[in-house]
Amino acid sequence: MLSSIFEPKSIAVIGASNNDTKWGGRILKNILSDFKGQVFPVNPKEKEVQGVTSYPSVLDIPYEVTMAVIAVPVQLVLNVVEECGKKGVKGLIVVTAGFSETGNAGLELEQKLLSIVKKYGMRMIGPNTLGIVNEPAHLNASVIGRLPSPGPISFITQSGTLGLAIADWTIDMGLGLCKVISTGNKADTDDVDLIEYLDKDPMTGVIAMYAEGIKRGRMFMEAARRTKKPIIAIKTGRSKRGAKAVFSHTGSIAGSDEVYSAAFRQAGILRVDTIDEVFDAALAFSCQPLPKGNNVAILSNGGGASIVATDECERHGINIVDLAEETKEQIKKVIPGFASASNPIDTAGTVSFTIYSEVIKALLKDRNVDALIVIYVHTLMSNAIPPAEAMVEIKRKCPKPVIACWMGGKGTEEGVDILKSGCLPNYSVPERAVKALAALIRHREFLETVKARATGES
Amino acid sequence: MTKILTEHEAKKLLAKYGVPVTEERIAGSADEAYDIAMELGMPVAMKISSPEIPHKSDVGGVVLNVKEDEVKTTYAEIIARIKKAVPGASIEGILVQQMAPPGHEIIVGLKKDAQFGHALMFGLGGIFVEVYKDVTFRVVPIDNSDALSMIAEIKGYPILKGIRGRMPADIDAIARVLVSVSDMAEKENIIELDINPLIVSESGAVAVDARAMVE
Numbered sequence: 001m002l003s004s005i006f007e008p009k010s011i012a013v014i015g016a017s018n019n020d021t022k023w024g025g026r027i028l029k030n031i032l033s034d035f036k037g038q039v040f041p042v043n044p045k046e047k048e049v050q051g052v053t054s055y056p057s058v059l060d061i062p063y064e065v066t067m068a069v070i071a072v073p074v075q076l077v078l079n080v081v082e083e084c085g086k087k088g089v090k091g092l093i094v095v096t097a098g099f100s101e102t103g104n105a106g107l108e109l110e111q112k113l114l115s116i117v118k119k120y121g122m123r124m125i126g127p128n129t130l131g132i133v134n135e136p137a138h139l140n141a142s143v144i145g146r147l148p149s150p151g152p153i154s155f156i157t158q159s160g161t162l163g164l165a166i167a168d169w170t171i172d173m174g175l176g177l178c179k180v181i182s183t184g185n186k187a188d189t190d191d192v193d194l195i196e197y198l199d200k201d202p203m204t205g206v207i208a209m210y211a212e213g214i215k216r217g218r219m220f221m222e223a224a225r226r227t228k229k230p231i232i233a234i235k236t237g238r239s240k241r242g243a244k245a246v247f248s249h250t251g252s253i254a255g256s257d258e259v260y261s262a263a264f265r266q267a268g269i270l271r272v273d274t275i276d277e278v279f280d281a282a283l284a285f286s287c288q289p290l291p292k293g294n295n296v297a298i299l300s301n302g303g304g305a306s307i308v309a310t311d312e313c314e315r316h317g318i319n320i321v322d323l324a325e326e327t328k329e330q331i332k333k334v335i336p337g338f339a340s341a342s343n344p345i346d347t348a349g350t351v352s353f354t355i356y357s358e359v360i361k362a363l364l365k366d367r368n369v370d371a372l373i374v375i376y377v378h379t380l381m382s383n384a385i386p387p388a389e390a391m392v393e394i395k396r397k398c399p400k401p402v403i404a405c406w407m408g409g410k411g412t413e414e415g416v417d418i419l420k421s422g423c424l425p426n427y428s429v430p431e432r433a434v435k436a437l438a439a440l441i442r443h444r445e446f447l448e449t450v451k452a453r454a455t456g457e458s
Numbered sequence: 459m460t461k462i463l464t465e466h467e468a469k470k471l472l473a474k475y476g477v478p479v480t481e482e483r484i485a486g487s488a489d490e491a492y493d494i495a496m497e498l499g500m501p502v503a504m505k506i507s508s509p510e511i512p513h514k515s516d517v518g519g520v521v522l523n524v525k526e527d528e529v530k531t532t533y534a535e536i537i538a539r540i541k542k543a544v545p546g547a548s549i550e551g552i553l554v555q556q557m558a559p560p561g562h563e564i565i566v567g568l569k570k571d572a573q574f575g576h577a578l579m580f581g582l583g584g585i586f587v588e589v590y591k592d593v594t595f596r597v598v599p600i601d602n603s604d605a606l607s608m609i610a611e612i613k614g615y616p617i618l619k620g621i622r623g624r625m626p627a628d629i630d631a632i633a634r635v636l637v638s639v640s641d642m643a644e645k646e647n648i649i650e651l652d653i654n655p656l657i658v659s660e661s662g663a664v665a666v667d668a669r670a671m672v673e
Contacts, residue, residue: 217574221597247462247512247671248652250567250579253591259571262595 002123002189002197004090006134006179008067009037011141012058012089014080015071015096016041016049023095023143024071025050027131030140031069034147038063058087067091069131069141074098077127078112085120092117093141094126100185101128114187129184130160133167135177136203142182144168151176152205153282154198156191158183158212166210166275174420175283178203190215192223199227206285208278209233209269217263224267225454230443231269232281235260268446268454270439280425280432281439287423288401290444291371295321296437297363298344300375301351301382305407306344309373309430316438320344321368330362351382357390364398371401371440373433376415378408384415392422401440405433460649460673464507465514466553468668471646472653475638478631479665482555488533494554495529501557503666504532506540507550512669517543523557558666561659562618562627565593566635568643568651576643580605580636582614583655590614598640605633605640618658631663632656647673 131142157163581593620626
């Protein structure tokens with residue numbers, strides 16, 4: 001059961017150290033700083049580690065141990081894991097490196113490790129992992145410096161360092177994370193297990209992935225198809241072509257990347273090109289409903305920004321919808337006579353709580369409109385706060401997705417903070433806002449097509 | 459163990475799964491080639507048949523639009539060119555086949571991917587695949603509606619629909635071929651397969667050239 005790893009009652013840290021620049025020291029420190037259950041350092045040379053009673057071996061711990069973090073030298077791992085099995089430990093996080101990632105000898109060692117894990121019916125993350133974080137359990141069994149902000153995004157990463165840097169960065173981005181999982185070599189727990197686990201996890205709403213390679217490809221596709229939760233993945237290696245000396249045309253064109261793209265699409269996974277896009281989309285999913293269709297209205301106080309947004313919409317097949325006459329009449333009442341009441345709506349530089357509030361209300365009421373992008377472009381003549389307040393107030397009662405784009409530097413910061421606190425996804429440029437909306441639309445399409453087929457709802 | 463199939467063998471396999479292929483037979487002599495050609499109807503295509511020569515035209519092993527009075531000399535010329543270009547290659551003979559009717563050149567292929575299994579490729583063939591790589595993929599198996607959406611999503615789809623008065627392609631015939639090829643992928647342990655080109659007219663499609671590697 002993976003829950004033994006993500007929601008342990010007690011944790012042994014084997015290879016615990018007082019030195020927090022070592023894996024076993026840093027991870028112990030992180031666990032101790034937030035985790036509410038029992039924690040047992042294991043170190044044969046110390047009586048106490050970081051102020052906590054230490055044991056010579058996991059077998060010497062006089063309490064039940066649900067999960068063990070293993071950060072001992074590679075030659076000791078098999079022995080330590082055997083002891084964990086005897087102790088009745090249910091889950092392992094094996095941080096130690098030097099397994100299949102190093103070649104054939106390492107692969108053999110990894111297979112021995114896995115056979116011990118299976119013999120005792122344990123589950124394992126790793127080896128060669130940088131750990132896991134489960135925010136709802138206040139568990140930071142990783143080398144991330146701090147616990148992320150709470151939220152619905154769970155992040156599976158094959159690269160430990162990249163994943164941890166991103167997790168750290170999400171805190172400053174104001175993104176809420178539920179789980180971070182550095183998969184390491186995926187000897188036992190792989191992407192299939194994790195997707196299935198996160199699908200059932202009530203705290204996870206969105207799954208973000210950084211994958212270099214997928215094990216059990218077909219089962220992975222099935223697992224992805226079965227979950228209704230959005231999966232956003234960045235898969236590296238796009239630039240690589242297929243093998244050069246090939247027998248067929250198909251072989252020369254069908255590099256693993258093309259096949260990946262097809263497989264991801266067939267499985268209803270949103271494949272994106274950049275790390276920014278993964279989290280831009282994840283942010284939108286984490287706080288906005290899915291649009292019913294692909295008809296969008298754009299409101300802006302500046303023509304340029306709305307043209308950029310309109311172009312980007314076209315690129316993603318998003319329709320800039322014709323507004324109902326009634327909607328236009330309502331909008332005309334609040335914007336200056338020389339401004340445009342047609343979609344995209346341009347207030348011609350004028351900004352106020354009332355203008356934004358009334359226009360947004362009119363647009364959301366329009367049955368033709370499925371989603372709304374609201375842009376505010378900062379000038380010395382305008383204030384970023386009132387339109388943000390207008391958005392937050394209306395958004396509370398609205399079942400349609402609303403995406404914000406507050407453009408400008410320091411002058412917009414207070415407005416941006418208001419948007420964040422109102423759980424409105426905000427992006428620094430219109431293209432990012434549109435791409436995030438496109439992800440919502442695409443996921444709804446996946447739900448209606450591939451995912452409906454997988455769950456027999458079509 | 460992997461095995462390379464000759465064009466003729468690959469087509470027999472395709473035909474087993476319902477893919478229409480050109481009428482053709484292997485000739486072991488110039489006289490036999492003439493007899494086959496007369497039976498199939500002129501003009502014909504003549505191609506070297508050897509498991510060691512998958513890229514037949516690169517070594518002068520293909521002559522198209524051969525007329526009645528050219529069949530015998532063409533036979534001798536191809537054999538002579540191959541003996542010079544690929545000395546020692548085992549030659550089964552010359553494949554004599556019907557010329558395909560005019561139509562759109564399509565490529566259909568399979569590749570076994572280490573992680574996701576067989577992927578099916580569809581796109582415009584000929585120079586389009588060489589230069590523009592206007593192709594799309596699906597992990598198999600696929601059904602008819604998947605096949606239709608594959609066809610509709612390439613950039614060249616308007617060409618197949620018959621842009622500016624050009625002959626439209628038989629879309630349903632292409633879809634049937636895609637589903638057939640999807641069906642054979644696992645059953646025949648295909649590693650790589652090309653149908654290039656599949657010639658598609660207003661009514662029907664026919665595999666004109668094919669190559670396959672199986673295990």
